[in-house]
Amino acid sequence: MHNPSRITIAHGDGIGPEIMDAVLHILDKAGANLEYDTIQIGEKVYASGSKTGISDESWAIIQKNGNFLKAPITTPQGGGFKSMNVTIRKTLGLFANVRPVQAYTPFVRSNFSKMDMVIIRENEEDLYAGIEHRQTQEVVQVLKLISRPGCERIIRYAFEYARAFGRKKVTCMTKDNIMKQADGLFHRIFNEIALEYPEIKADHLIIDIGSAIVANRPSTLDVVVTLNLYGDIISDIAAEVAGSVGLGGSSNIGKKVAMYEAIHGSAPDIAGKDMANPSGLLNAAIMMLGQMGKTEVADTIKNAWLCTLEDGIHTGDIFKIGQSEERVGTKAFAEAIVSRLGKKPETLEPAHTAGRKSIQIKEGSYPHEEKKLEGIDIFLDWDKDERNPDVLGHTLQKLTSEDFKLQMISNRGLKVFPNGFEETYCTDHWRCRFLRTKESIGSLDLLSLQKRVVEAGFDIIKTENLFSFDGLKGYSLGQGE
Ligand code: NAD
Numbered sequence: 001m002h003n004p005s006r007i008t009i010a011h012g013d014g015i016g017p018e019i020m021d022a023v024l025h026i027l028d029k030a031g032a033n034l035e036y037d038t039i040q041i042g043e044k045v046y047a048s049g050s051k052t053g054i055s056d057e058s059w060a061i062i063q064k065n066g067n068f069l070k071a072p073i074t075t076p077q078g079g080g081f082k083s084m085n086v087t088i089r090k091t092l093g094l095f096a097n098v099r100p101v102q103a104y105t106p107f108v109r110s111n112f113s114k115m116d117m118v119i120i121r122e123n124e125e126d127l128y129a130g131i132e133h134r135q136t137q138e139v140v141q142v143l144k145l146i147s148r149p150g151c152e153r154i155i156r157y158a159f160e161y162a163r164a165f166g167r168k169k170v171t172c173m174t175k176d177n178i179m180k181q182a183d184g185l186f187h188r189i190f191n192e193i194a195l196e197y198p199e200i201k202a203d204h205l206i207i208d209i210g211s212a213i214v215a216n217r218p219s220t221l222d223v224v225v226t227l228n229l230y231g232d233i234i235s236d237i238a239a240e241v242a243g244s245v246g247l248g249g250s251s252n253i254g255k256k257v258a259m260y261e262a263i264h265g266s267a268p269d270i271a272g273k274d275m276a277n278p279s280g281l282l283n284a285a286i287m288m289l290g291q292m293g294k295t296e297v298a299d300t301i302k303n304a305w306l307c308t309l310e311d312g313i314h315t316g317d318i319f320k321i322g323q324s325e326e327r328v329g330t331k332a333f334a335e336a337i338v339s340r341l342g343k344k345p346e347t348l349e350p351a352h353t354a355g356r357k358s359i360q361i362k363e364g365s366y367p368h369e370e371k372k373l374e375g376i377d378i379f380l381d382w383d384k385d386e387r388n389p390d391v392l393g394h395t396l397q398k399l400t401s402e403d404f405k406l407q408m409i410s411n412r413g414l415k416v417f418p419n420g421f422e423e424t425y426c427t428d429h430w431r432c433r434f435l436r437t438k439e440s441i442g443s444l445d446l447l448s449l450q451k452r453v454v455e456a457g458f459d460i461i462k463t464e465n466l467f468s469f470d471g472l473k474g475y476s477l478g479q480g481e
Contacts, residue, residue, distance in 0.1 A: 004292065005034050007067040008058075010041040014266025015276035015330075016071030022278035022334035023069075023285050029338045030301045032289060037061045042073030042266075046081055053084040062092070067288055068259045071281060072266040089123050094252035094259060095150065096157045097121040097231065098287070101218075101238040101248060104348060107309045108318045110243035114219035119238060120161060121231025122154040122186075123252060128228050135461040136381040139412075139429035146182045146227070148366060151189040156361045157253065158225035159197045164356050169201040169222040170194070173210035173230055180476050186227055207234075214238050239263055246277040246317045249284030251291070253359075258291060260284035274329035277315040279305065282337075286351075295354045302351035304340040308333070310347055311340075369469040375404065375435035376446050377464040377475075378453060383428040393417035396432055399452045403445050404434040408481050415480035433478065435466070 009024070011017040027034060039058035046053045053073060062068050075083060088094065100118045103110035131143040155172070162170050172190040174183035187204060194202035205213065207230045213220060214234045218241060226234065239245045248263040262280025270276055282305060289298035309318075312325030313336040319327045328336065344350045385391040389409055397406050409417035410433070411426040434449060450460060467474040 003035065004066075006065050007034055007036060007069055007288070008039055008062050008065045009036050010039050010058075010068070010070045010073075012071030012266060013042040013074040014072065014268040014271040016042070016073065016266055018272070018274065018330050019262070019276050019278035019281045020069075020071045022330050023281045025334050026278075026282060026301060026304075026337050027285060027289075030297050030304070030341050032294060032297050032301075037065060041070065041084060043076070046076050052082050052087045054088070059091070062088075062257060062259075066257055067292060068257065069281070069285055069288060070259055070261045072262060072264060074266045074268060086128070088259060089252055092254050092257045092259070093124070094254040094257065095122065095124050095153050096253040097123045097235075097250060098161065098253060099235045099239070099248065099250040099263060100283075100287075101235070101242045103242050104247070104306075104309055106323070107312065107348070108243060108247070108314075109320055109323070111241055112218050115238075115242050117214075117218055117221040117238060118161065118165075118167070118223045119231055119235045120154065120158040120223060120225045121235060122150060122226070122228045124228070125150045126228035133462075135379070136428045137383070138427045144179070144182050146185055148185065148189065149364065151186045152193065152364045153361060155186075155190050155193045155225055156364075157359065158223055159193060159200060160359045160361055162200050162223045163197065164359050165353065167200070167222050169203065170197075171210070171221055171224050172202070172204045173207045173224060173226040173234070174204070175207050175230075177206055181474070183227065190225070210234070211237060215241055218242070235263075246315075247279040247283065249280050249282070249287055251284065251287045253291070258288070260288040274331055275316055276330050277317050278330055278334060279315075290353055290356065291358050293358050295356050299351040299354050300341055301337070303344045304337045304342070306345035306348045306350065307340040307343045308336045310345050311336070370471075371474075372468045372471075373436070373441055373443075373446075373465060374468050374473070374475075375407070375433065375441075375466040376449065377466060378432045378434065378450065378460055379462045379464075380430045380432060380453075381428055381459040381461045382430050387426045387428070389416040389420045389426060389430075390418075392430060392432075395456065396453070399449070399456055400434065401449075401452075403436065403438055403441060404449055405437050407433040407435045408478050409433070410478035410481070413479050415478040429461075431478070433466070433481075 011020045039061055041054050098120050103113055103115040105113035125146055127142055127144050129145050134140045158170050174187045176183035176187045211234050214237050239248050245264055250263050252259040261284050264280050286298045286302050314324040315333050393409050400406055408415050410431045
């Protein structure tokens with residue numbers, strides 16, 4: 001039977017075992033009342049021949065317990081090894097990466113004393129599907145896949161998180177001025193879901209200006225929700241500018257399983273020296289206790305940790321002469337926290353999540369929209385006639401019948417036919433857009449058009465069907481179309 005107090009732990013590599021021992025000691029002394037199943041991950045498992053760094057038996061234990069507290073591991077370089085984090089996230093459907101980033105000034109140096117933001121990053125989609133193809137001598141592509149349920153889940157999670165933690169604002173960051181379909185979907189769903197949370201302010205920033213704000217005015221941000229790649233980048237910027245890379249924890253949340261870890265790596269340079277700061281993993285454990293409903297003990301530990309920072313008891317990574325009182329190792333730092341259990345910080349904001357419910361999100365249902373075939377983009381590898389788009393365009397126009405017209409040709413997204421500019425550089429990769437001219441077309445019409453194109457000597461490298469949904473274009477226009 002499932003025991004809600006039983007969690008999976010992995011001691012990891014490098015400083016992993018030291019910081020895990022320190023954290024378990026604190027959890028134990030605080031009365032977290034947890035039971036543990038320990039699994040092996042990382043270097044030893046990679047060395048035994050596993051490509052993923054995690055054994056088959058360990059998967060079953062993680063699935064059974066639901067909550068997984070993981071110390072950092074050392075990822076071997078080269079040799080075809082897969083990132084264990086990516087494998088775990090995707091295999092277990094851990095759709096949300098949650099990373100609170102906070103400054104603890106004046107006790108820990110930071111450029112931004114009021115910074116207190118949470119980045120909620122979509123974890124499964126976007127360019128991280130890793131679907132890449134080389135198509136011509138000059139051009140490779142990568143597919144960015146965004147799904148409506150994927151957007152909805154992460155955005156709803158962000159608002160539920162804001163509500164649960166009493167946060168006031170959720171900022172969505174996308175690049176939908178360029179990617180109107182993919183990022184546009186994320187932004188549109190954000191606007192829809194925001195209406196269900198009228199007490200929370202909702203705004204949107206284009207990711208480039210958003211990243212700049214993370215870097216130089218982070219205290220204006222509260223909760224940020226964004227797509228996978230942008231979230232990956234801004235969470236590292238945020239941790240760096242907060243001055244707390246060694247302090248931050250993060251969670252990877254799925255419907256049934258969640259994984260909690262420090263944001264730093266295995267720090268092999270200081271491993272085994274009793275120097276590592278266990279705060280990152282401790283903060284991850286505090287997030288876990290909160291999600292498990294053990295909010296009181298989560299607050300007790302957080303407050304004792306904040307008191308320790310306030311009292312100037314610091315590990316080497318945050319120790320500063322004139323600011324810190326005592327430089328301690330991993331074990332002594334953990335003992336300092338234990339001796340402050342029950343105390344509340346005086347200057348830093350105490351934790352007050354007691355009674356908070358664990359975050360649950362409901363799945364959406366979607367209206368079925370009428371999908372209609374409108375045409376096809378045929379991509380060609382073409383390197384003839386000095387790559388003159390007019391030559392290509394006029395040749396293709398002769399292949400159209402009463403079924404299709406050649407709407408345009410683009411090169412790297414920019415329209416070059418009809419009426420292109422002589423100055424535009426063209427690669428050997430051409431998108432030729434054919435739209436239907438009769439009321440309805442089917443796959444066979446597309447195939448017969450492609451047959452004519454191939455018979456005329458062209459090298460088709462891929463095609464994309466063009467659809468409308470309830471009359472709205474499901475494809476973007478070429479730049480300049
Ligand atoms: P790192 O985070 O391990 O270390 C960067 C620097 O920060 C080092 O100088 C280190 O001593 C210091 N540092 C990190 N954590 C600290 C702590 N808790 N206390 C005090 N100082 C700390 O990053 P890296 O050196 O780039 O990576 C080392 C290994 O960790 C690599 O194999 C990498 O693949 C792996 N890694 C694992 C994870 C993970 O398991 N989630 C994340 C990042 C990196």
